[in-house]
Amino acid sequence: MTAGMNAPAQTERLRRRNDLWQQLRTTEPGSVTFERTLTELGTLTGWERRRILAGLGLQEDHGER
Numbered sequence: 198m199t200a201g202m203n204a205p206a207q208t209e210r211l212r213r214r215n216d217l218w219q220q221l222r223t224t225e226p227g228s229v230t231f232e233r234t235l236t237e238l239g240t241l242t243g244w245e246r247r248r249i250l251a252g253l254g255l256q257e258d259h260g261e262r
Contacts, residue, residue, distance in 0.1 A: 214241055221253055 202210070217238040224231040238249055247257050 210241070214238065217241065218252075221249070226253075226255055 217234055220234045221231065221238065224234060235246060235249055238244070239246060242249075250257055
Protein backbone atom coordinates (compact mmCIF):
# COMPACT_ATOMS: atom_id res chain seq x y z
CA MET A 198 0.00 0.00 0.00
CA THR A 199 1.17 3.53 -0.74
CA ALA A 200 2.45 5.36 2.33
CA GLY A 201 -0.16 7.65 3.82
CA MET A 202 -3.00 6.17 1.78
CA ASN A 203 -5.75 4.30 3.62
CA ALA A 204 -7.30 1.10 2.27
CA PRO A 205 -10.49 2.69 0.84
CA ALA A 206 -8.45 5.37 -0.96
CA GLN A 207 -6.06 2.74 -2.32
CA THR A 208 -9.00 0.62 -3.50
CA GLU A 209 -10.55 3.61 -5.27
CA ARG A 210 -7.22 4.44 -6.93
CA LEU A 211 -6.87 0.86 -8.20
CA ARG A 212 -10.44 0.87 -9.50
CA ARG A 213 -9.82 4.14 -11.32
CA ARG A 214 -6.59 2.79 -12.81
CA ASN A 215 -8.36 -0.35 -14.04
CA ASP A 216 -11.22 1.72 -15.48
CA LEU A 217 -8.73 3.86 -17.40
CA TRP A 218 -6.98 0.80 -18.84
CA GLN A 219 -10.34 -0.60 -19.95
CA GLN A 220 -11.30 2.72 -21.50
CA LEU A 221 -8.04 2.80 -23.46
CA ARG A 222 -8.65 -0.74 -24.75
CA THR A 223 -12.05 0.26 -26.13
CA THR A 224 -11.23 3.73 -27.49
CA GLU A 225 -9.82 4.55 -30.92
CA PRO A 226 -6.07 5.30 -30.65
CA GLY A 227 -5.34 8.91 -31.53
CA SER A 228 -8.84 10.14 -30.66
CA VAL A 229 -9.28 13.00 -28.21
CA THR A 230 -10.81 10.63 -25.64
CA PHE A 231 -7.91 8.20 -26.02
CA GLU A 232 -5.34 10.95 -25.51
CA ARG A 233 -7.11 12.36 -22.45
CA THR A 234 -7.43 8.92 -20.92
CA LEU A 235 -3.81 8.10 -21.66
CA THR A 236 -2.71 11.34 -20.00
CA GLU A 237 -4.86 10.67 -16.94
CA LEU A 238 -3.52 7.12 -16.59
CA GLY A 239 0.04 8.42 -16.88
CA THR A 240 -0.61 10.98 -14.17
CA LEU A 241 -2.20 8.39 -11.90
CA THR A 242 0.49 5.73 -12.36
CA GLY A 243 3.58 7.85 -13.01
CA TRP A 244 4.19 5.85 -16.19
CA GLU A 245 5.48 7.40 -19.40
CA ARG A 246 3.31 7.45 -22.50
CA ARG A 247 5.52 4.89 -24.28
CA ARG A 248 5.13 2.40 -21.42
CA ILE A 249 1.33 2.69 -21.42
CA LEU A 250 1.16 2.33 -25.19
CA ALA A 251 3.37 -0.77 -25.00
CA GLY A 252 0.97 -2.22 -22.43
CA LEU A 253 -1.77 -1.83 -25.04
CA GLY A 254 0.36 -3.35 -27.80
CA LEU A 255 0.73 0.05 -29.48
CA GLN A 256 3.81 1.92 -30.66
CA GLU A 257 4.53 5.59 -30.06
CA ASP A 258 5.41 6.40 -33.67
CA HIS A 259 2.30 4.86 -35.19
CA GLY A 260 -0.24 4.91 -32.38
CA GLU A 261 -1.69 1.77 -33.94
CA ARG A 262 -1.87 -1.86 -32.92
